[in-house]
Amino acid sequence: MTRNDPIKHVFIWPALLIVLVISIFPLIYSLTTxxxxxxxxxxxxxxxxxxxxxxxxxxxxxxWHVAWTTSVIAFIAVALQYVIGFAVALALNAxxxxxxxxxxxxxxxxxxxxxxxxxxxxxILNPTMGPLNEFMTVLGFSNLPFLTQTKWAIGAIIxxxxxxxxxxxxxxxxxxxxTLPDDVYEAAALENASPWQQFWGITFPMMLPIxxxxxxxxxxxxxxxxxxxxxxxxxxxxxxxxxxxxxxYQEGFKxxxxxxxxxxxxxFLIFITIIGVVYLAILKPxxxxxK
Amino acid sequence: MxxxxxxxxxxxxxxxxxxxxxxxxxxxxxxVTLSATTQTGPYIASALQLAAKGWxxxxxxxxxxxxxxxxxxxxxxxxxxxxxxxxxxxxAFAPAWAPDFTDYLSEMPTAMQSGADWEDIAPxxxxxxxxxxxxxxxxxxxxxxxxxxxxxxxxxxxxxxKAFKEKYGYDLAPAKTWKQYLDxxxxxxxxxxxxxxxxxxFRRGGQQFWFFFSHAAPYTNHPxxxxxxxxxxDTMDTQINNPGWVRGLEEYIRSSKLAPPNALNFSFGEVNxxxxxxxxxxxxxxxxxxxxxxxxxxxxxxxxxxxxxLPGSDEIWNYKTKKxxxxxxxxxSPFMAFGGWQAAVPASSKKQEAAWDYIKYLSSxxxxxxxxxxxxxxxNPYRISHTTKIDxxxxxxxxxxxxxxxxxxxxxxxxxxxxxxxxxxxYFSYTEILEIELSKALAGEVTPQQALDSVAAQWNKLTDxxxxxxxxxxxxxxxxxxxx
Numbered sequence: 001m002t003r004n005d006p007i008k009h010v011f012i013w014p015a016l017l018i019v020l021v022i023s024i025f026p027l028i029y030s031l032t033t034x035x036x037x038x039x040x041x042x043x044x045x046x047x048x049x050x051x052x053x054x055x056x057x058x059x060x061x062x063x064w065h066v067a068w069t070t071s072v073i074a075f076i077a078v079a080l081q082y083v084i085g086f087a088v089a090l091a092l093n094a095x096x097x098x099x100x101x102x103x104x105x106x107x108x109x110x111x112x113x114x115x116x117x118x119x120x121x122x123x124i125l126n127p128t129m130g131p132l133n134e135f136m137t138v139l140g141f142s143n144l145p146f147l148t149q150t151k152w153a154i155g156a157i158i159x160x161x162x163x164x165x166x167x168x169x170x171x172x173x174x175x176x177x178x179t180l181p182d183d184v185y186e187a188a189a190l191e192n193a194s195p196w197q198q199f200w201g202i203t204f205p206m207m208l209p210i211x212x213x214x215x216x217x218x219x220x221x222x223x224x225x226x227x228x229x230x231x232x233x234x235x236x237x238x239x240x241x242x243x244x245x246x247x248x249y250q251e252g253f254k255x256x257x258x259x260x261x262x263x264x265x266x267x268f269l270i271f272i273t274i275i276g277v278v279y280l281a282i283l284k285p286x287x288x289x290x291k
Numbered sequence: 292m293x294x295x296x297x298x299x300x301x302x303x304x305x306x307x308x309x310x311x312x313x314x315x316x317x318x319x320x321x322x323v324t325l326s327a328t329t330q331t332g333p334y335i336a337s338a339l340q341l342a343a344k345g346w347x348x349x350x351x352x353x354x355x356x357x358x359x360x361x362x363x364x365x366x367x368x369x370x371x372x373x374x375x376x377x378x379x380x381x382x383a384f385a386p387a388w389a390p391d392f393t394d395y396l397s398e399m400p401t402a403m404q405s406g407a408d409w410e411d412i413a414p415x416x417x418x419x420x421x422x423x424x425x426x427x428x429x430x431x432x433x434x435x436x437x438x439x440x441x442x443x444x445x446x447x448x449x450x451x452x453k454a455f456k457e458k459y460g461y462d463l464a465p466a467k468t469w470k471q472y473l474d475x476x477x478x479x480x481x482x483x484x485x486x487x488x489x490x491x492x493f494r495r496g497g498q499q500f501w502f503f504f505s506h507a508a509p510y511t512n513h514p515x516x517x518x519x520x521x522x523x524x525d526t527m528d529t530q531i532n533n534p535g536w537v538r539g540l541e542e543y544i545r546s547s548k549l550a551p552p553n554a555l556n557f558s559f560g561e562v563n564x565x566x567x568x569x570x571x572x573x574x575x576x577x578x579x580x581x582x583x584x585x586x587x588x589x590x591x592x593x594x595x596x597x598x599x600x601l602p603g604s605d606e607i608w609n610y611k612t613k614k615x616x617x618x619x620x621x622x623x624s625p626f627m628a629f630g631g632w633q634a635a636v637p638a639s640s641k642k643q644e645a646a647w648d649y650i651k652y653l654s655s656x657x658x659x660x661x662x663x664x665x666x667x668x669x670x671n672p673y674r675i676s677h678t679t680k681i682d683x684x685x686x687x688x689x690x691x692x693x694x695x696x697x698x699x700x701x702x703x704x705x706x707x708x709x710x711x712x713x714x715x716x717x718y719f720s721y722t723e724i725l726e727i728e729l730s731k732a733l734a735g736e737v738t739p740q741q742a743l744d745s746v747a748a749q750w751n752k753l754t755d756x757x758x759x760x761x762x763x764x765x766x767x768x769x770x771x772x773x774x775x
Binding site for chain 2: 039040041042043044122126127128129143145146147148149150230233234235236237238239240250254255256257
């Protein structure tokens with residue numbers, strides 16, 4: 001078969017059409033819907049509103065509030081996941097005895113469904129019946145409002161995120177650490193470099209590309225957080241722990257306001273894209289330097 | 292002779308088999324397959340399935356119960372109704388959706404609207420929740436009303452009775468007013484003993500607003516102004532921020548302070564767990580609280596579960612005169628929270644007769660009575676007979692518990708000034724606004740008046756967005772008022 005053989009169309013076009021139908025069409029349909037006023041409850045005939053839904057959203061203080069809350073949860077959770085994950089990965093890479101057991105143990109939280117994790121957390125954080133309350137009572141702090149006061153509730157959600165997703169960071173960074181060449185460290189040891197100097201001079205720079213990728217993946221995933229918040233606080237008190245996806249769920253599946261929800265989804269996409277582009281732009285010089 | 296005997300035996304057997312078949316299929320729906328839809332089980336779906344088995348044996352027909360997750364049920368039903376497709380023969384739905392469905396539903400056969408079984412349905416369902424603009428368009432298949440639950444052992448403890456009387460100047464007994472309710476809650480607030488005053492749902496998205504409605508109903512459901520609790524039935528201006536509602540919210544917030552420390556995160560499930568776990572002296576909610584608390588397998592307080600009507604009030608806000616009207620007695624306004632699942636037959640169904648027959652069977656005193664005492668069906672009493680056959684409930688309750696529980700259920704749904712839940716197109720758009728502001732008020736971020744003023748402004752805007760005239764027509768129909 002040559003490059004110009006017409007038979008290639010028989011192989012290419014079906015695949016292309018399937019991709020178009022499965023992935024592109026829903027996106028286009030959703031984009032079209034975002035320019036419409038389309039409500040299922042109460043059923044209102046669809047009408048074209050242009051950028052009306054987008055304008056309404058951008059003027060809605062709730063949108064900015066949930067975007068801020070989501071960003072706080074995502075950035076703090078991912079920062080903690082990275083720091084803790086890196087520390088644990090370094091420890092596991094040091095080939096401590098029983099490393100295999102530790103590795104499996106550390107990875108377990110990631111394998112549990114987020115809804116189940118949130119339910120367990122809700123029970124643990126119960127201010128009267130939870131084990132954490134019993135422990136805190138011994139220390140003289142009984143009935144702490146873990147899920148019913150904004151700062152505590154956001155802290156609780158971040159803690160659960162960190163607990164569940166740090167294993168992913170450990171897994172990725174450990175894989176990266178195991179590919180680092182030994183001879184560089186041997187050379188550094190000959191120069192009497194301390195472990196601290198070895199880390200900042202060798203390990204961290206060489207791990208920078210994989211770190212950037214891991215943090216980027218986690219950041220995007222954290223922005224999608226919904227199930228944990230839904231189960232633990234329901235977005236409350238008020239809307240103080242509501243995240244972007246939970247807001248979209250409320251609009252889409254409780255109010256069936258489909259046009260508005262589609263616009264929200266695309267704003268969310270734009271929001272994430274901007275964060276991704278800025279993040280990569282900031283880190284680009286460092287990545288170039290350590291290439 | 293042998294031929295004759297064989298022949299006559301064959302004829303007799305044939306006749307008998309025919310007679311058996313006729314007896315087995317009554318009425319005969321052989322070859323008829325109904326499609327019934329509701330939310331994913333077990334709640335309500337299992338009641339449909341249990342009834343389907345019995346109906347299939349009785350009529351030789353077949354019922355396929357098609358379940359959808361809650362979030363998908365409305366769009367599935369509304370799409371099939373508006374397109375006129377013959378997708379479902381029976382739909383079981385939340386009463387709040389009724390305004391969007393009624394144009395597409397068939398009327399209940401006249402024969403079903405009379406007789407002992409019909410009269411046995413509690414009037415609030417038969418005359419209000421099943422009726423839309425004078426037509427019976429659905430059949431209640433689950434009763435939903437809020438009642439009051441209390442700990443008999445705590446209330447009847449002589450030390451408690453003495454101490455309570457000394458402190459408050461009246462006898463300790465099930466609360467008749469919300470003031471008494473709060474006094475009792477305050478009295479039993481003893482965190483050091485692991486007991487708190489009350490347990491209610493305060494969590495956003497956790498049935499919270501129905502509990503608030505129950506607090507506000509006695510102050511806002513004026514017996515002389517039917518249907519004026521939520522909106523002015525003439526203008527559709529909301530009443531949600533009038534002094535009656537504000538008082539209801541103030542007391543709802545006060546209740547949250549007399550509940551276990553994490554009560555702001557309580558949905559109805561946690562209310563049941565707290566009461567059954569012996570954490571609360573009193574509580575309000577649906578009938579499930581009593582059933583769960585009476586079950587020794589799930590409860591620490593079984594044998595001590597008392598029930599009564601929701602507290603009432605002797606003053607009610609008059610939205611016309613904008614003054615409090617005083618009454619010489621406590622007016623009871625039990626709130627029909629949620630209102631109970633409804634079963635109906637779409638007008639597009641080609642098997643309407645069989646479909647209504649299935650609903651008749653499903654809601655018959657025997658079948659529904661069994662469902663009401665079967666755990667997991669989600670069916671609460673809605674017939675008078677459900678509340679009078681105490682022997683049916685003896686598996687769950689002691690005699691006193693059963694009497695009080697069934698008495699509370701019956702007295703609630705037959706109360707003169709029973710308060711109907713709001714049923715409007717876009718119901719969840721209205722309640723979502725309310726939930727957010729309620730949560731802010733509960734967290735102390737805004738005052739009750741500020742929260743309800745904000746709700747009022749947003750509700751009025753929403754009503755204009757959905758079409759004030761259309762909403763007004765739906766509201767009047769939902770409250771049993773004639774169209775203007």
